[in-house]
Amino acid sequence: MIVRVAPLIDSQLISATTIANQGMKVKLMCSVLEGDPPLRIKWFRNDDNSKGQISNPVITFRNDDNSKGQISNPVITNHAMGISVQEEEDYSLLTFRSVSIRHVGNWTCRAWNDVQSVNRTTYLIVNVAPSWLIEPKNTQIVLGNSIIIDCNAQGNPKPRVLWKKSTATS
Numbered sequence: 237m238i239v240r241v242a243p244l245i246d247s248q249l250i251s252a253t254t255i256a257n258q259g260m261k262v263k264l265m266c267s268v269l270e271g272d273p274p275l276r277i278k279w280f281r282n283d284d285n286s287k288g289q290i291s292n293p294v295i296t297f298r299n300d301d302n303s304k305g306q307i308s309n310p311v312i313t314n315h316a317m318g319i320s321v322q323e324e325e326d327y328s329l330l331t332f333r334s335v336s337i338r339h340v341g342n343w344t345c346r347a348w349n350d351v352q353s354v355n356r357t358t359y360l361i362v363n364v365a366p367s368w369l370i371e372p373k374n375t376q377i378v379l380g381n382s383i384i385i386d387c388n389a390q391g392n393p394k395p396r397v398l399w400k401k402s403t404a405t406s
Contacts, residue, residue, distance in 0.1 A: 242352035243252045244272030250345060255298045258364045262332040266345030266356065273349065277328040279321060335362050337392060364393035 246267040254261045268275055313320040318333045332339055345358040372387040389395040 240351045241272045243275055243347040243349055243354050244269045245345060245347055245356040247254055247355055248354060250358050251268055252358060253345075253361060254358045255361045255363065256332075256335045256363055258336055259334050262339075262360070264330040264343060264345075264358060264360075265327060266330070266347065267327040268347045270351050271347065273325075274324065274353060275347060277323060277326075277345065279328060279330045279348045281343045309395060321394075322333045335360070337362050340392070356399050362392060364390075364392040364394035 246269050247299065249265045249267050254264065264279075266277055266279070268277060293343045311320050311322045317338070318336075319339075320331045320333070321333070322329045328345060330343065330345075339360055340362050342357050342359050344355050346353060346355050348354070366389050369388040369390050370386050372385050375383060375385065387397060389397055
């Protein structure tokens with residue numbers, strides 16, 4: 237009798253939520269503790285199996301002396317997204333060079349073999365300091381008239397704008 241072992245992802249390395257500040261370098265590690273080879277490990281964004289898959293190919297090359305070689309686990313970089321993936325036999329490391337609001341979402345590690353496919357997902361939250369889209373300006377008004385003062389701020393979490401009346405007189 238042959239007993240085949242399904243992959244088991246180390247749940248201690250991937251928490252349900254990952255929180256980072258904008259600009260930080262963030263690394264997500266997916267480690268498979270057990271499972272019969274051949275094991276495959278891939279990262280997916282927002283549970284989309286067709287788009288956003290980040291994986292490593294096998295690169296075959298021919299040397300000047302006509303001998304062949306292979307690179308089987310290169311570091312793959314997506315420069316547009318600022319991320320890279322390094323895969324080894326039993327783990328995959330997803331690195332965000334400088335995390336930003338565009339990286340927010342679910343990041344799923346999927347490990348599989350001939351027995352079973354298993355997933356572990358973390359929701360990446362990126363804190364972004366508040367900044368003005370429309371900054372309020374000092375304005376003078378005649379007593380008794382109404383005024384509209386525009387302002388708008390962005391950030392994550394969404395900033396709260398509070399108004400206070402100045403008590404200073406000039």
